[in-house]
Each structure stands twice: as C-alpha cells, then as structure tokens.
Amino acid sequence: MSTGTKETSRSLYVFDSKPPIRKALPISLQHIMAMFLGTVTVPIVVAGAAGADPATKTLMIQYSLMMSALATLIQAFPLGPVGSKLPIIFCAGFTCVPVFTPIATQYGLAGAFGAQILCAVVTILLGFCVGKLHKFFPTVVTGTIILAIGLSLYPIALKYMAGNASSPSYGQLNNWIVAFITLAAVLIFNLLGKGVVKMASILLGAVVGYIVAVCMGMVSFDGVISAGWIAIPKPFFFGAPVFDVSMVLPVVLITVVNVMQSVGDMTGTTVGGFDREPTSKELTGGVLASGLATLLGAVFGVPAVSSYSQNVGIVSMNKVVSRRVITVASVIMLALGVVPKFSALVSTLPAPVIGGGTLIVFGMITLTGLKLVTSEPLTARNSTIVGVSIALAMGLSTLEGTQALENFPSLVQTLLTKPVVVAGVMSFVLNLIAPNKTVEEEAKERAELDAK
Structure with missing residues (x-):
C-alpha cells in the first residue's frame, strides 16, 4: 500500500505529485522552448509601436518573463x-x-498600459461570470474553438521554420534544412524512443537542431556576452498609465476574445491531460488569475497575459500534468527574467528550431479539438455548427492583408481574421439557435420523410 502511494506521488501523470527533478526538468524545458520566442516577441512589438529605444525593449522582455512565471504559478x-x-x-x-x-x-x-488596466478589470469581471456561463459552452462549442486554435497555429510554425518573417534571412534554404532536421529528430525520439526520451522528444529534437544550426553559423553569442547579470522590475518604470475613452470599445472586445481563448485552452488542458472537461471553478479561477496577472503587468510594464496553446499541445501530447513540471518551468522563467545573460543564451535558439520542434505540438492541439467535437454523437446539427464555424474562421483568416475586407473598420478587420474569434462566436450563436435533436430524432425525421 505504502509503495503504491509513493509511486503515485512521484508520477509525472498526477497533478499533486512530486516527481524527481531529473524527470521533470526535460518536460519543463520543452514548455520553456514552446513559449519563449512568443513571450519575448510581444514586448518587442508593443515597445516598437511606441517608438521605445532598445534599452526599454530589453527591460520589457525581462519583466515579461518574470510576470510569465508569476502568472503561471498563480x-x-x-x-x-x-x-x-x-x-x-x-x-x-x-x-x-x-x-x-x-x-x-x-x-x-x-x-498601452492604461488600456491594459481596463483589460484587466474586464477580465476579472468576466471571471466571475464565466463559471455561470459554462453551460452555454458545451463540447461542440469548446471543441470548435480548440480546433480553430490548432489550425490557426500552423502558419506560425511554418513561418518559424522559414526563419521568422521579421528576419532578413526569412525563407533561405538553410532555415528549412535546420527546421526539417529538427522535426525529423523529434519524430524519431517520439516514435522510437521510450521513457524520458519519448516524453522529452521535443527538447531532444531541439538540441539536435540547435547543434546543426551552430555548425551552420546560424547562432551568434554576442548578445550573451553583452547582456547584464541582474534586472529587478520597478513599478511604473515606463510612466504613469494614461487612458482615453476611445480605447474602451476595442479593449473590451479584444478582452472578450482573450478570455474565450483562455477558456478554450483550459478545456484543451483538462481534455488532453485529464480526459475530462474543466469545472466551473477551474474556469473561474483561471480567468480571475489571468486578470490579476494582467493588472500587475500594467504596473510593471508587461503586456496582457494569455494562455499559451503551444503548451496545451505539449500536455495533450505527453499527458504529463504534474504541478512540479510547471513549477520548475516557472522557476526557469523567473531566472530568465532576473538574469539577462540567462535569457540572452536561450534567445539564441533559432526560429527554425522552434518551428520544427513545435509543429507536432500544434497538431496535438487540433486533435484535442477533434476529440472534443466527436466526444458526443456527431449529429447533423453538430456537424453544421462545427463545419460552418471552422469554414468561416479559416476562410476569413486567409483574407488578412488583402483588399477583400478593406471596407470594414480596422477593428472589425482584425477580429474577422482571427480564427478563434470567428469560430467562437459562430459556434456559440449556432448552438443557441439550432434545434437540439438527437441522432434518433434525426433518423426518425428522415424515416418519416422517406415514408411520404
């Protein structure tokens, strides 16, 4: 009895377990790899839009990593x-x-940070409501949202494989070579490996890709040499927040979208990792924590936080749900933020390596959505909801940057080209208005029609 309890308590597949660090660390590093490039890119984009200098961008990156650790720990x-x-x-x-x-x-x-305070307040308010609204998000709706999230991530992975669209070397052949070597290594470790090797297939594949990239001269360590050792966040370092009434509508709308994605990702985590749907308490607590972290982010100069679908895919793929794995990942994120040299070293990971390593992860997110959608009988009603929602979501996303939507307001253009928004709204509305009929009722209708 005691032996069984001890084994369970050290299992990677139990949330409250305490597996040895040697087992938890490889999975934690996979989570870091999946979130790192996106996390450091967001503050760069926001700071760049504000015309900030390089020193400000660097600080925002450090603060973002620290807040990511805190948000995840909460x-x-x-x-x-x-x-x-x-x-x-x-x-x-x-x-x-x-x-x-x-x-x-x-x-x-x-x-930007003044608008983020409103974003945080709206998120917290929605957090108190999301548990009660859970009944309006059955599996056909949440599954459609997760399916759209997975499908929408493929272009991101492919752009990383090509070298990251913002890089001058974007699309060069050496990027694709490294990306496909990384992907091949991940597949080999995943399909042929056993135990820790199989679970850490993404990390091991990334190591192979990184070594190849270093040999091909694609990695520079200049930033590591010039980086400092310690960075401590300061409240309102970038100035006291300001707010304009014109920000209200767009901020409220995008906040609803952010919460919708969080609900979808939390559902993907419970379905992929625990083979069940999330409880109202889990959804409420998750959204409230997101709102609190976003509010603290506005104080310390960190963009609004979101759940990371890439990491949901890792949980769905390896089924590792131990809290210790997430804790170790958070400690590493905190170290990346506090010690700039540490984050500078991780930032040398080339985009093709990340793209090649995470492509399979995005596929697992898609499969999680499919698993949810098909967990109930796929009636004509449910097929219509999923089919129309996904068709519109993915179809409209291909029109981004074209003239097809230029007559719409800019905010509407942005929302229409976001698959999670279109899929979420369409599946939610169709689920409310479409008559709910069982497979038997639909078969009876067809039989009656055939008899006439």
Whole structure:
C-alpha cells in the first residue's frame, strides 16, 4: 500500500505529485522552448509601436518573463478563488497585440498600459461570470474553438521554420534544412524512443537542431556576452498609465476574445491531460488569475497575459500534468527574467528550431479539438455548427492583408481574421439557435420523410 502511494506521488501523470527533478526538468524545458520566442516577441512589438529605444525593449522582455512565471504559478498554486489549479502556462500573449499596438503608437507605452488596466478589470469581471456561463459552452462549442486554435497555429510554425518573417534571412534554404532536421529528430525520439526520451522528444529534437544550426553559423553569442547579470522590475518604470475613452470599445472586445481563448485552452488542458472537461471553478479561477496577472503587468510594464496553446499541445501530447513540471518551468522563467545573460543564451535558439520542434505540438492541439467535437454523437446539427464555424474562421483568416475586407473598420478587420474569434462566436450563436435533436430524432425525421 505504502509503495503504491509513493509511486503515485512521484508520477509525472498526477497533478499533486512530486516527481524527481531529473524527470521533470526535460518536460519543463520543452514548455520553456514552446513559449519563449512568443513571450519575448510581444514586448518587442508593443515597445516598437511606441517608438521605445532598445534599452526599454530589453527591460520589457525581462519583466515579461518574470510576470510569465508569476502568472503561471498563480494558476498552479491558487490564491483562494484565484487560479485554475491546472498545469497551464500563461505568458505575455499575442491576442491583445492588434489593439494595443495602435494605442501604443498614439499614446506611447503609458497609453498601452492604461488600456491594459481596463483589460484587466474586464477580465476579472468576466471571471466571475464565466463559471455561470459554462453551460452555454458545451463540447461542440469548446471543441470548435480548440480546433480553430490548432489550425490557426500552423502558419506560425511554418513561418518559424522559414526563419521568422521579421528576419532578413526569412525563407533561405538553410532555415528549412535546420527546421526539417529538427522535426525529423523529434519524430524519431517520439516514435522510437521510450521513457524520458519519448516524453522529452521535443527538447531532444531541439538540441539536435540547435547543434546543426551552430555548425551552420546560424547562432551568434554576442548578445550573451553583452547582456547584464541582474534586472529587478520597478513599478511604473515606463510612466504613469494614461487612458482615453476611445480605447474602451476595442479593449473590451479584444478582452472578450482573450478570455474565450483562455477558456478554450483550459478545456484543451483538462481534455488532453485529464480526459475530462474543466469545472466551473477551474474556469473561474483561471480567468480571475489571468486578470490579476494582467493588472500587475500594467504596473510593471508587461503586456496582457494569455494562455499559451503551444503548451496545451505539449500536455495533450505527453499527458504529463504534474504541478512540479510547471513549477520548475516557472522557476526557469523567473531566472530568465532576473538574469539577462540567462535569457540572452536561450534567445539564441533559432526560429527554425522552434518551428520544427513545435509543429507536432500544434497538431496535438487540433486533435484535442477533434476529440472534443466527436466526444458526443456527431449529429447533423453538430456537424453544421462545427463545419460552418471552422469554414468561416479559416476562410476569413486567409483574407488578412488583402483588399477583400478593406471596407470594414480596422477593428472589425482584425477580429474577422482571427480564427478563434470567428469560430467562437459562430459556434456559440449556432448552438443557441439550432434545434437540439438527437441522432434518433434525426433518423426518425428522415424515416418519416422517406415514408411520404
């Protein structure tokens, strides 16, 4: 009896377990790899829109990594009702960037963080409501949202594989070579490996890709040499927040989208890691924690946090849900933020390596959505909801940057080209208005029609 309890308590597949660090660390590093490039890119984009200097961008990156650690720890170790108690990563995310960048351009960083305070307040208010609204998000809706999230991530992975669209070497052949070597290594470790090797397949594949990239001269360590040793965050370092009434509508809309994505990612985590749907308490706590972290972020100069679908995919793939794994990842994130040399070293990881390593992760997110959608009988009604929602979501996303939507207001253009928004709204509305009929009722209708 005692032996069984001891084994369970050290299992990677039990949330409250304490597996040895040697087993937890490889999985933790995979989570870091999946979130790192996105987390450091968001503050760069927002700071760039505000015309900030390189030193300011560097500080924002450090602060973002620190806040990511705090946001994730609150999720894993709830503070009363605040926190989902799920193995989910929350970091500075891209969801709010389309709204916050024009605000930063017009009002500077002080304006962006002023708008973020409103974002945090709205998130917290929605957090108190999301548990009660859970009944309006059955599996056909949440599954459609997760499916759209997974499908929408493929272009991101492929752009990373090509070298990252903002890089002057974007699309060069050496980027694709490194990316496919990384992907091949991940597949070999995942399909042929056993035990820790199989679970850490993404990390091991990234190591192979990184070594190849170093040999091909694609990695520079100049930034590591010039980076400092310690960075301590200061409240309102970028100025006191300012706010304009014109920010209200776009901020509220994008906040709803951010919360919708968080609900989808928390559902993906419980379905992929625990084979169940999230409880109302978990959803409420998760959104409240996101709001609190976003509010603290506005104080310390960190963009609004979002759940990271990439990391949800890792949980779905390896089924590792131990809180210790997330805790170790958070400690590493904190170290990355406090010690600039540490983060500078991790930032040398080339984009093709990240793209090649995470492509399979994005596939797992898609499969999690499919698993949810098909967990109930796929009636004609449910097929219509999923089919129409995904068709519109992915179809409209291909029109981004074209003239097809130029007659719509800029905010509407942004929302229409975000798959999670379109899929979420369409599946939610269709689920409300479409008559709910069972497979038997639909078969009876067809039989009656055939008899006439």
